[in-house]
Amino acid sequence: GENVEQHPSTLSVQEGDSAVIKCTYSDSASNYFPWYKQELGKGPQLIIDIRSNVGEKKDQRIAVTLNKTAKHFSLHITETQPEDSAVYFCAADPGAQKLVFGQGTRLTINP
Amino acid sequence: DVKVTQSSRYLVKRTGEKVFLECVQDMDHENMFWYRQDPGLGLRLIYFSYDVKMKEKGDIPEGYSVSREKKERFSLILESASTNQTSMYLCASSSRDRDYFGPGTRLTVT
Numbered sequence: 001g002e003n004v005e006q007h008p009s010t011l012s013v014q015e016g017d018s019a020v021i022k023c024t025y026s027d028s029a030s031n032y033f034p035w036y037k038q039e040l041g042k043g044p045q046l047i048i049d050i051r052s053n054v055g056e057k058k059d060q061r062i063a064v065t066l067n068k069t070a071k072h073f074s075l076h077i078t079e080t081q082p083e084d085s086a087v088y089f090c091a092a093d094p095g096a097q098k099l100v101f102g103q104g105t106r107l108t109i110n111p
Numbered sequence: 112d113v114k115v116t117q118s119s120r121y122l123v124k125r126t127g128e129k130v131f132l133e134c135v136q137d138m139d140h141e142n143m144f145w146y147r148q149d150p151g152l153g154l155r156l157i158y159f160s161y162d163v164k165m166k167e168k169g170d171i172p173e174g175y176s177v178s179r180e181k182k183e184r185f186s187l188i189l190e191s192a193s194t195n196q197t198s199m200y201l202c203a204s205s206s207r208d209r210d211y212f213g214p215g216t217r218l219t220v221t
Contacts (some may be wrong), residue, residue, distance in 0.1 A: 098142075101146075
């Protein structure tokens with residue numbers, strides 16, 4: 001079955017700098033890759049996603065890139081702000097309508 | 112806005128007790144899911160359901176069961192709670208590929 005590895009587990013950046021979180025997956029049948037943000041005391045919320053027919057997608061300060069050949073995808077956050085501090089999860093959908101999640105990255109933005 | 116609600120935010124139970132975690136969604140979604148979240152392990156799928164009275168095992172179903180008698184409600188049952196089931200439990204419902212999560216129930220088994 002699908003296996004998703006996420007790195008790093010913790011990331012600390014200065015406010016205004018960029019943050020990058022990387023994930024790899026194992027099942028070449030996976031065709032949908034969402035990213036979720038979980039703030040303290042809340043459930044995860046979808047922030048951006050990408051499908052396998054697209055290499056990059058951007059939404060304001062957030063972008064996701066996908067390399068299907070290498071089976072990895074990344075989340076990029078530019079001009080980080082304190083409200084970006086949260087736990088971020090990547091996931092992959094191998095086509096069974098259920099997601100396989102990475103281990104999570106705790107991102108801390110230092111003022 | 113889609114709303115997924117979970118019956119309790121915090122729950123403390125004793126070893127051996129039967130525990131019910133309730134989840135309700137208001138968007139008429141077919142698919143519903145139960146995950147547990149543990150530090151360093153991410154979200155792991157316990158059970159899911161694609162329709163009323165239908166259930167499928169996820170990756171870690173041992174020690175759990177589920178019930179879906181109505182489309183909007185999906186219940187997770189711990190038949191005999193154990194300390195290794197202390198965790199954050201997240202319910203989700205989905206429309207096509209997007210999962211909507213509830214706020215979670217932090218369960219402590221003593």
